[in-house]
Amino acid sequence: MxxxxxxxxxxxxxxxxxxxxxxxxxxxxxxxxxxxxxxxxxxxxxxxxxxxxxxxxYAPQREYISFGDPSRHEPKPAERGFRTTEQELADLEAEIEFHEKQARIDRLEAEIVDRRDRISD
Incomplete structure (x- = not known):
């Protein structure tokens, strides 16, 4: 004792x-x-x-992330700032529009390649 x-x-x-x-x-x-x-x-x-x-x-402990984890370099939600639902929806709509335009560009490029192939044959 x-x-x-x-x-x-x-x-x-x-x-x-x-x-x-x-x-x-x-x-x-x-x-x-x-x-x-x-x-x-x-x-x-x-x-x-x-x-x-x-x-x-006694501040809140940071989350320890392994060195190779890609999320290590992404900002945390609190660091990005507050975003409203409307802002998130606008971002999603812009992203959808971007991908639709990119798909259209890909289709047009494929069409150009097809026309070149037909002309050269």
Missing amino acids: SLVIPILVLALIVGALVDIITRPEGEAKHLPKIGWILLVVFLPLIGSIVWFVVGHD
Whole structure:
């Protein structure tokens, strides 16, 4: 029973150090990361508690995406801005119109190739 408290304190210190080291620089508040690391190393219990209470930024975690995932480079819905249903429908109509025009161009090009083939024969 006497080892429980030291083990919990050690887990708190290690957890604080791992959290500080793995966190991006911009998510450490009030001190740079090296300052927090030194605080936890030199004042282990107090430094760890202060890190989790004051220095830790509890912003929502980013979604981690693998390096090769194409969605990594696509903007998230919040980054794109708010779009109304009417705007989405207008975009869809423009896309349909574009594809219809592209299909017409493809048909006309195929027709031109057919006429050239008939003339050359």
